Amino acid sequence: GDSVTQMEGPVTLSEEACLTINCTYTATGYPSLFWYVQYPGEGLQLLLKATKADDKGSNKGFEATYRKETTSFHLEKGSVQVSDSAVYFCALIQGAQKLVFGQGTRLTINP
Amino acid sequence: DTGVSQDPRHKITKRGQNVTFRCDPISEHNRLYWYRQTLGQGPEFLTYFQNEAQLEKSRLLSDRFSAERPKGSFSTLEIQRTEQGDSAMYLCASSDRQGTGYTFGSGTRLTVV
Numbered sequence: 001g002d003s004v005t006q007m008e009g010p011v012t013l014s015e016e017a018c019l020t021i022n023c024t025y026t027a028t029g030y031p032s033l034f035w036y037v038q039y040p041g042e043g044l045q046l047l048l049k050a051t052k053a054d055d056k057g058s059n060k061g062f063e064a065t066y067r068k069e070t071t072s073f074h075l076e077k078g079s080v081q082v083s084d085s086a087v088y089f090c091a092l093i094q095g096a097q098k099l100v101f102g103q104g105t106r107l108t109i110n111p
Numbered sequence: 112d113t114g115v116s117q118d119p120r121h122k123i124t125k126r127g128q129n130v131t132f133r134c135d136p137i138s139e140h141n142r143l144y145w146y147r148q149t150l151g152q153g154p155e156f157l158t159y160f161q162n163e164a165q166l167e168k169s170r171l172l173s174d175r176f177s178a179e180r181p182k183g184s185f186s187t188l189e190i191q192r193t194e195q196g197d198s199a200m201y202l203c204a205s206s207d208r209q210g211t212g213y214t215f216g217s218g219t220r221l222t223v224v
Contacts, residue, residue: 101154101155
């Protein structure tokens with residue numbers, strides 16, 4: 001079945017550092033891809049998405065590009081802030097609109 | 112619209128008891144989904160409804176679990192004879208028929224002692 005594999009965490013960075021969280025997927029067909037963020041004590045929030053190959057999703061300084069040839073959707077940010085500390089989930093969806101999530105990557109940004 | 116609401120936020124129950132959770136989706140959404148998230152893992156799909164019809168159930172949904180959406184609006188998830196392995200965050204989400212506006216609630220955290 002479909003699956004998503006994320007870079008294992010936790011990841012700890014200093015403020016203003018560059019961030020990359022790797023995500024690769026296995027799927028039949030052409031899924032849409034997502035990054036969700038979960039802040040402490042809160043639900044999942046959609047961070048960005050891409051619906052077809054070579055699409056770039058972006059939001060709040062985060063970007064991810066749908067790479068069909070490498071089946072990847074890596075999350076990047078040029079300069080992280082303390083407020084970016086959260087758990088990040090890569091996910092895919094196709095067919096019946098059922099999301100398949102990776103295991104999550106906990107990100108901690110130190111001032 | 113206040114988004115997707117879940118109640119209660121937290122539930123502690125003794126092993127063997129039954130529990131019921133409620134989800135109120137965004138009013139114009141006709142699809143409603145339940146997911147379960149255990150500590151350190153991503154959410155896993157349990158089941159989904161289109162209006163009042165339950166269209167898919169995961170193998171994770173054992174016969175102790177039952178979900179309903181009687182009038183195509185709110186939904187309930189009941190777990191009978193709870194076990195410690197049921198301890199998790201139960202997330203509800205809703206979307207329109209095309210999957211647009213997929214929105215999660217804050218979840219119900221269940222602890223079975």
